[in-house]
Amino acid sequence: MSDVARQAGVSQTTASFVLSGRTDMRISEAAQARVKEAAAALGYRPNVTARSLRTRVTRTIGFVSDAITTTPFAGEVIRGALEVARAHDHLLFIVESEGSADTETALVNALVDRQVDAVVLASMYTRYITPPKDLHGRRVVLLNCLAPGFDAPSVIPDEVEAGRAAGRVLLAAGHRNGIWAIGGHQAIPATPEGTFAGNERMRGLQEVLRQERVVLDGVVECEWNAEDGYRETRALLAAGRRPRALVCSTDRLSFGAYQALAEAGLTVPGDVSAVSFDDQDIASWLRPALTTLALPHYEMGRTAMELLLGGEPLGSAVHRIPMPLRERGSVAAPGR
């Protein structure tokens, strides 16, 4: 910068003012032009590290996630966050704690030592967490997780409303009997009380059904992968149960259910309707394509960053992002 100033025949102060685009210290048009010209001629680029040292602002945000790889949606979260960051001229340090608290602490320290302006704490499935102490008193937003005692806003999907929507789709198609929930609350040995998403989805579903005095034929609690959907649907069929509609807690479960149904010579949606949650890629690859409630990962990423960069005080509200209904071909009137 001092080279630029010298070449423009002004002091470094003047160069600084015009190069950082400040207007409050009125510089003559002539001087501005000379500085800009000199900067261009010399190929001047600011050293943001030096600027940050002085201003105590790095325009840098730490994005700490437990695992960016496990779920295929993760990319969407990051894409949303990245887009907003870029619009505000900020950069993201992305780190992954791999679920280890020690790693998380070490990484948060590394971020803080680099003077990040704020931190996003992201979880790949919705759950309660306890943020590392080094984050207390800092600008933080919780993405897809909740920490009741901790002073930071949370951004999560509106699962209860999604559960209601799933119920409404089935009711609207005329289903009142033979409705089974596959996956349910995910009340399995590893999570005996169910998971956050499982509990909320079921709550919304049951609420809507109850209003119409419809009761589920059953809720199958199991893990949420393709193989579980196959196994449990097959078991259902083998036990002589003949569902008219399936509410699968994930698209992966629906995928497995499709396989079991096809094996049994049953068609979707002619014999059995299916509605699920997530909107993974396979939801639209299946034939018929799946009607599902989409996890709004992109929007969540955006919202978290907008909270951080929007200039409003952060607060500690829970922001529930709507899960859009993707109506496709897997729901029809009940089969004969």
Add this chain to the structure above:
Amino acid sequence: MSDVARQAGVSQTTASFVLSGRTDMRISEAAQARVKEAAAALGYRPNVTARSLRTRVTRTIGFVSDAITTTPFAGEVIRGALEVARAHDHLLFIVESEGSADTETALVNALVDRQVDAVVLASMYTRYITPPKDLHGRRVVLLNCLAPGFDAPSVIPDEVEAGRAAGRVLLAAGHRNGIWAIGGHQAIPATPEGTFAGNERMRGLQEVLRQERVVLDGVVECEWNAEDGYRETRALLAAGRRPRALVCSTDRLSFGAYQALAEAGLTVPGDVSAVSFDDQDIASWLRPALTTLALPHYEMGRTAMELLLGGEPLGSAVHRIPMPLRERGSVAAPGR
């Protein structure tokens, strides 16, 4: 740091030496202990920004990708990169150019202004690129892309060898006739010469088949998505062709092929064998699970970062990472 020095009763220099763990300037055990104690007591954390300004080293790397969201593998690349970065105590700025050259230039500038030590230029499918000029002369590694004139190493999957492996799997099972390639070189209007991966996969495949004097019944050039696999396999069947084995250029194509085969009452692998490329999640969800050649995204991410942080000169070699064969249930001896 000066607080720590004062409390320890030493100069700032001494404090600096012990806190940055330098051993070349021998400090007495006593002084070291006092400094460490004072640092712990005061909760001292170094300001890496300030250190970087002085040392001209930020321990920070820019990871520029064209789209981290499009492909589900992207997360694996990043996970690999992140792990190595962490092992070397470096942080990653991750940015996405969304395929726009202007955006890419702007982001590269933002990274350079923040004094990143190196840059990874990543593409989500293997292809030739022209790196932005602002990167000339800097430490760069190309991830999943090639830039012949540019002085930087490339890390790409070994597609030719994968093509050979696909051929060998089929030959070993006894296939010599009725082999069709679905997806082929991806010689479609958008990419009339085929894609890099398509061309290399086909080259390897043909090479191995030719050695055994086996010729493909045909190569169907189309896009590489699930719907294309369904449509083209269906068309094949409708045209009275009865393939004994399918080499699908992606798992998605195989997925679609499975659907068309099932519709026609054909079973895998009893009637038709299938082998493909990528090893996406669905490859193992399908029934039977798909035999496929895995894109080594995790390894690629690691390799790129190890090149950067390993201390060796970068060079400009092309590093071809093996694509492991995942043998599952979709290949058997030719059907009756």
Add this chain to the structure above:
DNA sequence: CTGAAAGCGCTAACAT
């Protein structure tokens, strides 16, 4: 409207 000078927190010659 512009310039001189101090200092952000740290490291590294150079003394001692």
Add this chain to the structure above:
DNA sequence: ATGTTAGCGCTTTCAG
């Protein structure tokens, strides 16, 4: 074995 001093590149009072 430790301290003095000078910056790294930039912003920001404060004087003119």
